[in-house]
Amino acid sequence: MTSPEKIWTAGLIVIGDEILSGRTQDKNIAQVASWLQVQGIRLAEVRVVPDVESRIVAAVNDLRAAFDYLFTTGGIGPTHDDITVDAVAAALGVPVVIHPDARALLERYYANKGGLNEGRLRMARVPEGSELILNRMSGAPGIRRGNLFLMAGVPHITAGMLDALTGQLEGGAPLLTETIGCWVAESEVADLLRRVEAAHETCQIGSYPFFREGRVGANFVVRSTSAEDLKSCCDSLTDGLATHGHDFTPGGI
Amino acid sequence: MTSPEKIWTAGLIVIGDEILSGRTQDKNIAQVASWLQVQGIRLAEVRVVPDVESRIVAAVNDLRAAFDYLFTTGGIGPTHDDITVDAVAAALGVPVVIHPDARALLERYYANKGGLNEGRLRMARVPEGSELILNRMSGAPGIRRGNLFLMAGVPHITAGMLDALTGQLEGGAPLLTETIGCWVAESEVADLLRRVEAAHETCQIGSYPFFREGRVGANFVVRSTSAEDLKSCCDSLTDGLATHGHDFTPGGI
Numbered sequence: 109m110t111s112p113e114k115i116w117t118a119g120l121i122v123i124g125d126e127i128l129s130g131r132t133q134d135k136n137i138a139q140v141a142s143w144l145q146v147q148g149i150r151l152a153e154v155r156v157v158p159d160v161e162s163r164i165v166a167a168v169n170d171l172r173a174a175f176d177y178l179f180t181t182g183g184i185g186p187t188h189d190d191i192t193v194d195a196v197a198a199a200l201g202v203p204v205v206i207h208p209d210a211r212a213l214l215e216r217y218y219a220n221k222g223g224l225n226e227g228r229l230r231m232a233r234v235p236e237g238s239e240l241i242l243n244r245m246s247g248a249p250g251i252r253r254g255n256l257f258l259m260a261g262v263p264h265i266t267a268g269m270l271d272a273l274t275g276q277l278e279g280g281a282p283l284l285t286e287t288i289g290c291w292v293a294e295s296e297v298a299d300l301l302r303r304v305e306a307a308h309e310t311c312q313i314g315s316y317p318f319f320r321e322g323r324v325g326a327n328f329v330v331r332s333t334s335a336e337d338l339k340s341c342c343d344s345l346t347d348g349l350a351t352h353g354h355d356f357t358p359g360g361i
Numbered sequence: 362m363t364s365p366e367k368i369w370t371a372g373l374i375v376i377g378d379e380i381l382s383g384r385t386q387d388k389n390i391a392q393v394a395s396w397l398q399v400q401g402i403r404l405a406e407v408r409v410v411p412d413v414e415s416r417i418v419a420a421v422n423d424l425r426a427a428f429d430y431l432f433t434t435g436g437i438g439p440t441h442d443d444i445t446v447d448a449v450a451a452a453l454g455v456p457v458v459i460h461p462d463a464r465a466l467l468e469r470y471y472a473n474k475g476g477l478n479e480g481r482l483r484m485a486r487v488p489e490g491s492e493l494i495l496n497r498m499s500g501a502p503g504i505r506r507g508n509l510f511l512m513a514g515v516p517h518i519t520a521g522m523l524d525a526l527t528g529q530l531e532g533g534a535p536l537l538t539e540t541i542g543c544w545v546a547e548s549e550v551a552d553l554l555r556r557v558e559a560a561h562e563t564c565q566i567g568s569y570p571f572f573r574e575g576r577v578g579a580n581f582v583v584r585s586t587s588a589e590d591l592k593s594c595c596d597s598l599t600d601g602l603a604t605h606g607h608d609f610t611p612g613g614i
Contacts, residue, residue, distance in 0.1 A: 122407075124567075125565065125567050125584075126567055126569055126582065127390065127391075127394070127407075128394055128403070128404045128405070128406075128407070129394055129395075129398060129404070129536070129538070129582075129584070130390075130391045130392070130393075130394030130395030130396075130397075130398060130404070131538070131582060132391070132569070133388070133391045134387065134390060134391070135386070137380065137383075137387060137409065138380075138383045138385070138386045138387070139383070140383075141380070141381055141382055141383030142382075142383030143383075144383075145382060145383060150381070151381045151382070151383070152381070152411065153381075153408065153409065153410055153411075153416070154375075154380075154381070154407075154408065154409035155406065155407065155408050155409075156390065156406065156407035156408075157406055158405065158406075159567075163406070185547060185548075185568070185570065186547055186548035186551045187547050187548075187551045187554050187555070187568040188551065188554055188555035188558060188566075189565075189566070189567055189568060218548075221546070222549065225548065225549070225551075225552070226551070226552060227547075227548045227549075227550075227551025227552060228548040228551075230551070231548075262570060262571070262572075264572075283382070285382070285384070293474070294438060294439055294440050294480075295438075295439035295440075295471075295478065295480045295481040295484075296475065296478070296480070297480075298439045298440045298441065298478075298479065298480025298481075298483070299478075299479060299480060301440050301441055302440070302441035305441060312378065312442075313441075313442070314377075314378055314379055314412075314442055315438070315440040315442060316379060316385070317438065317515065318515070319515075319517075329379065329382075329384060331378075331382070
């Protein structure tokens with residue numbers, strides 16, 4: 109038995125025309141999602157919006173009302189298209205201020221790189237009331253304001269900021285997953301999957317078909333916050349697959 | 362001079378717990394975005410939502426009201442977690458029906474693979490009033506209902522469905538882009554970028570920094586629907602970079 113427990117949720121806003129034009133393949137959704145899982149927080153929704161203030165403001169206000177935490181990636185650099193700080197400040201109804209610690213960080217970072225200029229100083233701007241998220245990869249910090257986290261768009265800098273936040277956020281029981289692979293068309297075992305999931309109410313089963321080496325197969329991903337229920341559900345599923353005459357591969361194919 | 366022209370826009374809803382858990386790296390956002398560019402349609406917003414009917418319904422109703430076209434990927438397979446058709450039908454307020462042509466397609470496809478069963482027949486279900494989007498990769502079709510397009514989640518099947526739709530949708534002038542690469546910290550030329558963009562009102566300049574081989578650089582992406590304005594903006598930008606003493610690389614680095 110697991111006791112009922114609060115499920116902590118997060119929203120993510122990916123900001124940037126480069127994702128919406130198809131020029132850049134987003135990597136932050138998967139990265140933030142995986143990191144949140146380990147913190148015991150579920151990524152509940154992602155929105156990708158352009159570099160347009162009104163669109164960022166609308167997304168921030170929708171998602172911060174809906175979930176416990178809100179993350180953004182992108183738009184906190186030095187150039188004219190970096191408008192995330194202004195948009196978030198507008199959404200919160202607070203002014204944008206220069207954070208003195210961010211200014212000091214940037215002064216040190218750029219001391220032997222030509223010094224601070226107007227563009228670089230933009231990266232010290234924060235919505236009033238914010239703290240910094242340190243970032244060892246580049247001078248510019250991320251920004252935390254309560255349950256709102258503004259992070260870089262460049263994936264390895266985002267990674268450094270997530271690293272700085274690891275273990276800092278309250279979360280619930282991490283969602284546990286087990287994957288079972290099988291060389292079977294998912295359509296052959298759809299009824300089995302439905303029945304096994306229905307019999308294990310704390311578990312969800314996802315079915316992810318693939319085509320490889322000229323054959324069809326599927327990975328069945330079972331998720332639960334209870335290790336005991338997860339095991340019982342996986343056992344029922346593998347028993348069912350065996351009864352239907354299908355070999356399965358623990359860990360997935 | 363370009364004449365004022367309608368800008369055609371699309372929303373995309375990526376449906377699936379596997380993206381939100383970080384298990385699967387989404388590839389459909391970039392794929393749909395690039396395809397839309399060629400059709401003269403701008404991807405204006407993406408939402409990633411879980412396999413939960415109420416959340417899909419909300420996203421469908423928000424985005425179909427906001428944009429000219431709406432695409433979804435994921436959740437149209439044979440298993441219990443494939444609920445896109447039901448959610449979209451609920452959003453539109455129409456019943457789910459079996460499409461006779463889809464049923465016939467699936468009967469042929471599965472004739473020598475064990476025949477239709479309950480799970481496979483799920484893939485013939487459509488919101489009433491829909492047409493099919495044919496798919497050479499697997500038996501199951503995508504679904505079109507007016508300006509709403511329901512596509513597969515598996516990227517190479519999505520690709521086949523996009524291929525079937527190529528040239529079928531009304532769009533505007535394709536957005537043209539030119540990329541100029543430069544081994545410069547974007548923070549050094551932020552003011553130049555801002556001034557050049559301001560001087561070319563039909564153009565947007567995006568700045569995408571990178572770190573490679575131990576050096577910083579950036580690609581500047583200039584976008585416009587006017588080839589003439591695009592060239593003029595790129596010329597101003599490369600002149601400015603040269604004036605600042607920076608080499609540039611047409612086509613990007």
